[in-house]
Amino acid sequence: MNQYVGNNKTIGEAVGGGGLLVVAQWEAKEGQADKVAAILDSFLPEAQKDPGAKLFLIGRNKDNPAQFLFYELFRDEAALKAHQESGYFKTYIAGQALPLLAKRERAQYALL
Incomplete structure (x- = not known):
């Protein structure tokens, strides 16, 4: 599985102005880890295009x-909600x- 960073910003540029940090930990069922990784490989390019x-x-x-670890930084609560209601999220993650x-x-954490 590839690692992805949203757009071409540096981390300093991305965290500037604060935001809502979501940290998630997943563990795949026995024998399902590679399938989860493949789903995430399809999901991430779509998520990176999310304006929020x-x-x-x-x-x-x-x-x-x-085991998978996620760090996701959103502009605000509304951006997180829009992400979770998106078609790509519903297809790849929920579905x-x-x-x-x-x-x-x-x-969820507020940046200091």
Whole structure:
């Protein structure tokens, strides 16, 4: 699975002006990790085009490839809501990835 950063901004440029940081941890069900990674490879290019998304980073655990870590920075709450209501989110995440997960945790943070 590739790693993706939204648009061509530096991290400093992306975090400038604050935003809503979403950190998520996923764990795929037994035997489903590669399928989840393939779904994320299709999802991320679409998510990067989202005008309210300032930054996306997704990593796959080197020691346990069934675990995925997300750092997503959105302009604000409305941008996060629009992201979650988008067609690409509903197709790739809600429709395809979530059924393959054993565990999903999310937390939201305001940047300091």
